[in-house]
Amino acid sequence: MRKKQKVLWKLFLSTLYLSAFTFGGGYVIVTLMKDKFVDKYHWIEENEMLDLIAIAQSAPGAIAVNGAIVVGYKLAGLAGVLTAIFGTVLPPFLIISVISVFYQIFRDNFIISELLDGMQAGVGAVIASVVWDMAAGIAKKKEWTSIVIMAAAFIASYVMEVPVVYIVLICIAMGVIRTVLAGRGKRKK
Amino acid sequence: MIYLQLFFSFLQIGMFSFGGGYAAMPLIQEQVVSRHGWLDMGEFTNLITISQMTPGPIAINSATFVGTKIAGISGAVVSTVGCILPSCILVTLLAWMYLKYQKMDLLQSVLQSLRPAVVAMIASAGVSILVSAFWNGADVIALADTRWVMVGIFVICLILLRKTKWNPVLVMALAGVLKLLTAIAGIG
Numbered sequence: 001m002r003k004k005q006k007v008l009w010k011l012f013l014s015t016l017y018l019s020a021f022t023f024g025g026g027y028v029i030v031t032l033m034k035d036k037f038v039d040k041y042h043w044i045e046e047n048e049m050l051d052l053i054a055i056a057q058s059a060p061g062a063i064a065v066n067g068a069i070v071v072g073y074k075l076a077g078l079a080g081v082l083t084a085i086f087g088t089v090l091p092p093f094l095i096i097s098v099i100s101v102f103y104q105i106f107r108d109n110f111i112i113s114e115l116l117d118g119m120q121a122g123v124g125a126v127i128a129s130v131v132w133d134m135a136a137g138i139a140k141k142k143e144w145t146s147i148v149i150m151a152a153a154f155i156a157s158y159v160m161e162v163p164v165v166y167i168v169l170i171c172i173a174m175g176v177i178r179t180v181l182a183g184r185g186k187r188k189k
Numbered sequence: 190m191i192y193l194q195l196f197f198s199f200l201q202i203g204m205f206s207f208g209g210g211y212a213a214m215p216l217i218q219e220q221v222v223s224r225h226g227w228l229d230m231g232e233f234t235n236l237i238t239i240s241q242m243t244p245g246p247i248a249i250n251s252a253t254f255v256g257t258k259i260a261g262i263s264g265a266v267v268s269t270v271g272c273i274l275p276s277c278i279l280v281t282l283l284a285w286m287y288l289k290y291q292k293m294d295l296l297q298s299v300l301q302s303l304r305p306a307v308v309a310m311i312a313s314a315g316v317s318i319l320v321s322a323f324w325n326g327a328d329v330i331a332l333a334d335t336r337w338v339m340v341g342i343f344v345i346c347l348i349l350l351r352k353t354k355w356n357p358v359l360v361m362a363l364a365g366v367l368k369l370l371t372a373i374a375g376i377g
Contacts, residue, residue: 055280055284063210099239124346127314127318154309
């Protein structure tokens with residue numbers, strides 16, 4: 001019992017620390033989780049951790065939260081899940097709460113509003129650059145289904161304003177159908 | 190009932206954003222800007238900017254930000270819980286299944302079909318942000334109303350990101366400073 005409490009406490013502190021000091025999104029934080037839980041604490045085996053990370057990345061939701069859930073579950077079951085989620089969510093929750101209070105006050109300030117205004121062009125550039133890399137990665141593989149999905153989804157989303165949820169559901173259905181068909185093909189051979 | 194609306198909006202965001210990082214952005218835009226009007230496009234872009242400059246996932250940051258704005262701290266808590274609840278259930282289930290059966294072909298296949306669509310939807314949200322930045326959130330886009338200072342800042346940022354591989358946070362800070370300087374100088 002005492003040992004489990006110690007694990008939970010350490011899990012809480014680790015996730016809190018990782019969440020508070022990791023800039024750059026989910027892919028960075030799962031790498032750091034691997035460093036900490038596999039290489040430093042030796043709580044999880046490397047291969048298992050890689051699979052757990054794959055689960056965190058393929059399930060819906062924020063990767064950092066999903067990463068915390070898989071690690072928490074592996075280490076201490078449901079109590080671990082709750083502890084890890086709490087540790088991960090607390091820092092952004094507190095930081096953004098404070099910022100949003102100030103945001104209302106600061107938005108009318110000339111300097112802040114000009115800075116925020118200019119940063120819109122900056123964040124647009126960051127997103128453009130990210131999309132550029134991701135789209136190039138998909139186009140390079142020369143799988144025409146992926147390229148068609150990408151083009152169709154953009155038209156559906158931006159031009160036709162189809163709700164995102166439907167686009168996601170259609171793609172999930174396509175993935176399931178592909179798996180079933182591939183399974184059948186294998187069996188015939 | 191505003192709490193229920195917040196909860197179910199962020200529940201959808203948590204449930205249907207696959208791929209992490211920017212993948213939640215189009216969903217947040219749809220729920221928060223288009224459907225409920227809790228933020229306008231300019232505020233939404235500011236939120237994305239703030240999310241980029243602070244630690245934490247965009248979805249959690251948005252839940253806290255929008256929740257606080259619409260219904261105070263309790264709104265933030267409700268939105269955040271809504272946002273993580275689907276992950277909580279689904280990921281725990283998947284982790285349990287994995288540790289028991291160690292198989293996940295279907296998941297990989299679904300992800301393969303989703304990935305290109307996620308990229309396209311991020312692009313779509315990105316275009317909305319740029320349109321809002323270049324035309325200051327106007328409904329009708331006219332060439333004469335284009336804010337060329339913003340277009341210029343965008344091009345400079347893109348070059349810095351692509352050619353010199355600057356850190357995105359630095360690039361965004363620079364964009365803000367450039368706009369401030371041009372405003373002080375009375376350009377644009």
